[in-house]
Amino acid sequence: MASMMTARWAGEQTRREWLPRMAAGDAVAAFCLTEPEAGSDAASITMTARRSGEGYLLDGIKRWITGGQIADLLLVFARTERGPTALLVEADRAGIERIPIDDMLGTRASLLAEVRFRDCWVPRSAVIATEGAGLLVATTALDLGRYSVACGCVGILQACLDACVSYTAKRSQGGAVLREHQLVRRLISEMVAQLSAERLLCRHAGELKDQGDPATVTATCIAKYVAASSAVRVAGDAVQLLGAHGCSTSASVSRYFRDAKIMEIIEGSTQIQQLMIAEDAYRRGVDELLPVVGGRSAA
Numbered sequence: 001m002a003s004m005m006t007a008r009w010a011g012e013q014t015r016r017e018w019l020p021r022m023a024a025g026d027a028v029a030a031f032c033l034t035e036p037e038a039g040s041d042a043a044s045i046t047m048t049a050r051r052s053g054e055g056y057l058l059d060g061i062k063r064w065i066t067g068g069q070i071a072d073l074l075l076v077f078a079r080t081e082r083g084p085t086a087l088l089v090e091a092d093r094a095g096i097e098r099i100p101i102d103d104m105l106g107t108r109a110s111l112l113a114e115v116r117f118r119d120c121w122v123p124r125s126a127v128i129a130t131e132g133a134g135l136l137v138a139t140t141a142l143d144l145g146r147y148s149v150a151c152g153c154v155g156i157l158q159a160c161l162d163a164c165v166s167y168t169a170k171r172s173q174g175g176a177v178l179r180e181h182q183l184v185r186r187l188i189s190e191m192v193a194q195l196s197a198e199r200l201l202c203r204h205a206g207e208l209k210d211q212g213d214p215a216t217v218t219a220t221c222i223a224k225y226v227a228a229s230s231a232v233r234v235a236g237d238a239v240q241l242l243g244a245h246g247c248s249t250s251a252s253v254s255r256y257f258r259d260a261k262i263m264e265i266i267e268g269s270t271q272i273q274q275l276m277i278a279e280d281a282y283r284r285g286v287d288e289l290l291p292v293v294g295g296r297s298a299a
């Protein structure tokens, strides 16, 4: 998210300095939008960037920042007198403190941190896009983040299916291997159906992205919404099918179960996706919505 926004909106010098390192994996960037009191409602951020000499002084707290413990570069959203603004800030600047967050339910390898800024000075060139265009930068980045979360959920669905097909072929109860029980087959068929539906939704959103079609925004919301909800349900069923084995913290399905829940919260929660999808349906009208839903079937 940060590198794509750097590529799109940062100045030439910043792009030259950071993009090759990010692309090579030598530099890590973090996306710093959420604050303790500003989550789903990103427009309510209170972190400030006050003019100071040839730059700005940053003050405020960002929380639950993925990669925040190790990031070299921070894409920070702060309020100037022109409104929310996106700034690229080197993480080793004076006035930045990072506090690790390591007690999360899932995605425990995300190296989350709370990032605190106190009188942190950055030059004017830190602003990307223009002052006051921060929400445009944030929503553009979130569209990409949402797409990767949806595709990540396809991975969770696939991994759950793989684990369950394998386990139910080996474990016997009631005189038969689990896979011979009809109720087990019902759960497996549900996993196959959810996985194939979600793969198609992601593919459709991705094709619209490749074509530069603005319909990709709602198509991505739909893919993310369905994918995260399916991942929670399917990962719960996967733990169910593995019984006590699935409840161990070392079982892969228990990790999928914990990670799936996170997918319903990050990059816009399930409820926020629902609001955005309905808003677009009413704003566009049904015929204009056709590219989003894949056209009207000849049938």
Ligand SMILES: Cc1cc2nc3c(=O)[nH]c(=O)nc-3n(C[C@H](O)[C@H](O)[C@H](O)COP(=O)(O)OP(=O)(O)OC[C@H]3O[C@@H](n4cnc5c(N)ncnc54)[C@H](O)[C@@H]3O)c2cc1C
Pocket (backbone or CB within 6 Å): 030, 031, 032, 033, 034, 038, 039, 040, 041, 063, 064, 065, 066, 067, 104, 106, 107, 110, 112, 262, 265, 266, 267, 268, 269, 270, 271, 272, 275
């Ligand atoms: C593992 C993890 C990694 C994260 N990484 C990052 C990161 O890298 N960068 C970053 O900036 N943030 C990150 N976040 C924060 C994440 O973006 C927020 O958690 C998310 O935006 C939701 O905000 P919140 O947690 O404050 O919940 P809130 O916004 O307080 O929402 C609480 C509940 O209310 C519901 N709700 C909120 N508004 C409405 C509404 N209008 N209508 C109906 N229901 C509503 C929500 O759906 C949710 O169920 C991360 C979070 C997690 C858990």
